[in-house]
Amino acid sequence: DQQVKQNSPSLSVQEGRISILNCDYTNSMFDYFLWYKKYPAEGPTFLISISSIKDKNEDGRFTVFLNKSAKHLSLHIVPSQPGDSAVYFCAASATDSWGKLQFGAGTQVVVTP
Amino acid sequence: EAGVTQFPSHSVIEKGQTVTLRCDPISGHDNLYWYRRVMGKEIKFLLHFVKESKQDESGMPNNRFLAERTGGTYSTLKVQPAELEDSGVYFCASRATGGETQYFGPGTRLLVL
Numbered sequence: 001d002q003q004v005k006q007n008s009p010s011l012s013v014q015e016g017r018i019s020i021l022n023c024d025y026t027n028s029m030f031d032y033f034l035w036y037k038k039y040p041a042e043g044p045t046f047l048i049s050i051s052s053i054k055d056k057n058e059d060g061r062f063t064v065f066l067n068k069s070a071k072h073l074s075l076h077i078v079p080s081q082p083g084d085s086a087v088y089f090c091a092a093s094a095t096d097s098w099g100k101l102q103f104g105a106g107t108q109v110v111v112t113p
Numbered sequence: 114e115a116g117v118t119q120f121p122s123h124s125v126i127e128k129g130q131t132v133t134l135r136c137d138p139i140s141g142h143d144n145l146y147w148y149r150r151v152m153g154k155e156i157k158f159l160l161h162f163v164k165e166s167k168q169d170e171s172g173m174p175n176n177r178f179l180a181e182r183t184g185g186t187y188s189t190l191k192v193q194p195a196e197l198e199d200s201g202v203y204f205c206a207s208r209a210t211g212g213e214t215q216y217f218g219p220g221t222r223l224l225v226l
Contacts, residue, residue, distance in 0.1 A: 002155065004155070032213060034214070036217070041219070042219055042220075043117070043119075043204055043206075043217035043218050043219045043220050044156070044204070044217045045217070046214050046215070046216065046217075049213065049214065089155075089156065091156075097169070098144070098161055098163070098168050098169060099144060099146070099161070099208055099213070099215060100146070100158050100161055100169055100172075101146075101148075101156075101158060101206075101215060102158070103148075103155045103156040103157070104155055105154055105155040106153075106155070
């Protein structure tokens with residue numbers, strides 16, 4: 001039973017434009033959400049996170065939006081750069097789960113010149 | 114500060130053999146997690162240590178998998194005997210007590226033939 005879903009397996013975007021990645025979850029107990037970025041043959045690298053008490057968190061070019069009523073979050077990357085080409089994973093955890101992360105299947109982002 | 118390290122980076126074994134994976138967390142991180150990614154799918158939780166104690170092993174597939182963290186420092190994950198479906202990338206992550214972010218190692222790519 002997959003509780004975190006990323007329905008777009010891939011996304012192609014032009015350099016300089018906005019990348020929008022989406023993630024849906026089903027477990028209402030999730031209260032902390034993270035985005036990880038993964039290059040081939042490397043482990044996931046933490047990118048940005050958001051607590052359920054917020055609806056937006058921004059860090060440089062990266063912004064995460066959380067819509068709790070819709071159980072949906074999104075990651076915006078503006079402007080997109082070639083180095084952003086990677087697989088992006090959405091992950092979620094619940095306070096009573098000791099940090100155990102549930103991941104989505106990932107979205108492959110390709111930034112073209 | 115050194116990140117999470119994993120050894121070996123790759124392992125190719127035959128069905129029925131035994132393999133032991135090692136993870137060295139970030140120094141001082143009491144929380145250590147094992148995850149697995151199979152066939153490009155989502156990253157799935159296997160288990161969680163707090164120091165040397167298993168806090169949650171609900172994701173362990175079966176009793177062919179044995180994880181240990183003697184002394185609360187590095188951890189090992191043994192698969193015995195290995196089956197074809199055990200192939201995948203095994204990630205280790207660590208988190209500081211009170212912190213919310215898990216930091217991942219580069220993974221061990223296991224191929225069972």
